[in-house]
Amino acid sequence: MSQQRTGPTDGPDFPDLPEATVARLPEYLRALHHLAEQGHDTVSSEGLAAAAGVNSAKLRKDLSHLGRTGTRGVGYDVSLLIDQIEQVLGLTHRRAVALVGVGNLGHALAGYAGFGSRGFRIVALFDADPGRVGEHINGLVVRHIEDLPEVVEQESISIAVIATPAHAAQHVTDRLVAAGVTSVLNFAPCVLNVPEGVDVRKVDLAIELQILSFHEHRKSALTALPPVQKPGRVGVANRLGGEAVGS
């Protein structure tokens, strides 16, 4: 996905951005808000890149897609750039979000302060468990999943967060889509099938740790003493038991 463009149908009134750029714009926005809070009016591309943890050439290229490349010797106007990125990301109004599944993780997400301060209002909580329905979390009452269509329409909800067990997530997604939701953030460890026009982002917490585990494993392989290569011997035992692919 990372280099896929957002679609050939994009008109001239909407920037045609690579997916990877779209994913970095929120990082720039977060860094810019932080700079604004610290009283900075302008920032260099190097300064912003460092604050966002991104390479500065990549940042300049990303921002050039927005048609703004900063002023040489001055840099970027912080508040202008904030406005511009917020406009592109559609953050000029707070978006209503529904959350489905108020177990351990869903409960925490329902109370996550970072959503409110960064463009989103969780306006509805759902669960399939009658024992959970009626529970108050963070000022909201948990509704039964049966009420989805009614609430999604009432609250103009287009984005939903799924924090159900994996086995329930596809069914919940189908109901969300039928009710008119067109973007889903999926925390359930499974692949969701959605019709065209519906966007899915996924966060699988164990996968993040497994990627780190790879790096741990690699680092320990690299720091292990290399086997002595005797003349006439070729190669080193491949711990994968297959053909290694070199760089």
Place this chain on the structure above:
Amino acid sequence: MSQQRTGPTDGPDFPDLPEATVARLPEYLRALHHLAEQGHDTVSSEGLAAAAGVNSAKLRKDLSHLGRTGTRGVGYDVSLLIDQIEQVLGLTHRRAVALVGVGNLGHALAGYAGFGSRGFRIVALFDADPGRVGEHINGLVVRHIEDLPEVVEQESISIAVIATPAHAAQHVTDRLVAAGVTSVLNFAPCVLNVPEGVDVRKVDLAIELQILSFHEHRKSALTALPPVQKPGRVGVANRLGGEAVGS
């Protein structure tokens, strides 16, 4: 990062994998475990690709890095491929993980069942708030952050999860690194600076929603009625107020 290789120093006994491949291996693993539970002994590349939500050509290329490309007409041996991916990811033993910050989100992560079933044991919880220290969560007692060096050594912890507020995350990271932790999963909405040899993965929940917001904004821009283009008129008002970059 997505196309960055894992490093020029990789020896022949460790596969040289593109970052994007490393990130997809856990997805294949999740799909393979699911297939195994359903009683499948073999799977075609198309079947596995569909189960993992990935394009099948990409999957074949990813798995070819492991030196195993399946048997024509038979496909992949499910349990062999599970073993092989688990070996590459370093999941042949359960890794000990520390979690720092047991607020709302940290509390949920401490009880997240998906870690235990997929290769990780959360063995220690830390917080800086004396009011939290001593609390029991999921069979563990919250320790004070001062105890980090001792516990990290005792429990052979190399991976830590940070679920602190953003303002505390860098300080916590510095302490983790000083104690010997070499991989960090960061849930705090900020950039972490770490020395070489330390890997960081980040999950910013609001950023995921902001990316979906972009897609919502784009979809509504695309479905809005296009302005009538009269002969002699050029272009359409650019809602970004800058130069749009075409595709």
